[in-house]
Amino acid sequence: MTRLSAITPSGHAQLGNYLGAIRRWAGEGSPGDLYFVSDLHAMTVSYNPAKLRSLSRETLAVLLAAGIAPDRVFVQSDLVRELGALSWVLECACSYGEAARMTQFKQKADGQGVVRLGLLTYPVLMAADILLQGADEVPVGQDQTQHVELARSLARRFNSTYGDVFVVPRAVMAGTAARVMDLSDPTRKMSKSTQDSAGVVFVLDDPDLVRRKISRAATDSDNRLEYRPTFQPGLANLLEILASCTGRSPIEVAEDHTTYGELKEAVAEAVVAELAPLRAQALEYLDDPAGLDSIRAAGAERARERGKHILEAALRMAGVG
Template sequence: MTRLSGVTPSGHAHLGNYLGAIRRWAREGGPGDLYFVSDLHGMTISYNPSRLRKLARESLAVLLAAGIDQERVFVQSDLVREVGALTWLLECTCSYGEAARMTQFKQKAEGQGMVRLGLLTYPVLMAADILLQNATEVPVGQDQTQHVELARSLARRFNSTYGEVFTVPRAVMAPTAARLMDLSDPTRKMSKSTQDNAGVVFVLDDPDLVRRKITRAVTDTEDRLEYRPSSQPGLANLLEILAACVGRSPAEVADDFSGYGELKTAVADAVIEELRPLRTRALELIDDQHTLDKIREAGAERARERGAHTLTAALRMAGVG
């Protein structure tokens, strides 16, 4: 069984990314799991090329620093020729209607002055990522299941039209994790792309900055220190962060404190300690360009080898190889 998961370098990795996905990949990932930096996905909206390149390197370093086996990681753009060729085959298998009715395309295209064609065809690129690596399972949230269903449809259609080539993957729901909210506005999700970073704890933030952000976190004026997400979202967010760091439930950790100041100090201490080894190792890798490049090159070569037979067979079956 091969499970495939990716992280898009649309911004710096934050605490929610780490606690909700990256840490779980490192701790619970199976021997056949693959993890990749999906930097090509970051080109579907306006972006800065040098920043994208820097964030891709940083994201790779974070995955490795979290403890994910270097033999399981690669960067998507290092396979641009292979992925690009397979994307074209799948675009010629996909209908316009299938691409246009993707919910995420409708949501992201709304209000944009110029909608890039890549935003429309991005799900086909995602299908190419999955099918090239012969993934059998793709852990996703509810918002991505539609994309995996498209990959399944395209794999079946290609196989039935030209010959059996692709493994038909299936979506599996990723384990539920705490949905961390912005510390300065607990009504919105913590995000890599937010314009205001005051409420977002990035995994490579300096410890003093982490403490300042948590100390300034919005709570409320109620004199009740209980886990009540609907009526006290700011407090609930802090309790969820602490619970994720110490391995307890939010309701349990709430009983340990009598005041917000005391709680914020404990949250800051826990987050700093949780991120300390990750931050140290990631910064070492980023500074050691030679080592990171060697790991990246080896990951790319393994990914090419895994997909070589599939791509060659697909091109031949489609009449162009």
């Protein structure tokens, strides 16, 4: 069975990405799982080409540094020709209404002066990502289940119209993961693409910077050190981060501390310790461009080979191969 997951390099990987997904991929993934850097997805909004290229390499290095096997990782744009061809075939099987009703499209397009066509069609590209690799399952959060349902619909439609080519994938809810909130504003999730990075701990941040960011984390004036997410979201966020780093519950770690300052110090040291091996290994990969390029090229070749017969069959069945 093949499971497929991805991370978009819309910014530097941050603590929430690591605790919520990357660490779990490395520790709980099965041999058939595949992970890719979805850099083409980052092009649906305004972006800087040089920065995108750099972030893609950095994200690949982070995945490898986390312990994900090189033979299970690739970069999406290295398959741009294959994905471009398959996306066109799938777009011709997709209706405008199906694409336009995607909730994420409506949310992201709302208020934008210029809406890129790629923002409308990127769920079809996501379907191509899934179907090209023959993925059986796609672990996703609630906000992405609609996209996997589109992939299922397109696979079924193509198979019934032209002949069986695609595995019909199914969405599976990603396992329970740490939900890390912004340190400056604990009402919003920590995000790698936020404009204000003061409340975001990036996985490659220098340890002293990590400590400074956590020391300035928003708490409250209650001076009541208990795990009460509804009433003390900032404090609860710190307790959840510490719990995730230490393998305990937020309620348990709250009992170990008496002041907010003491707690922040404990959180900072736990995060620094958690990220230290990852940071060191990722920087080693980035300091060896030739080695990283070699791993990337091998990953791309394996991904092409996995999808070669599927793409050839899809083109042939569609009458263009």
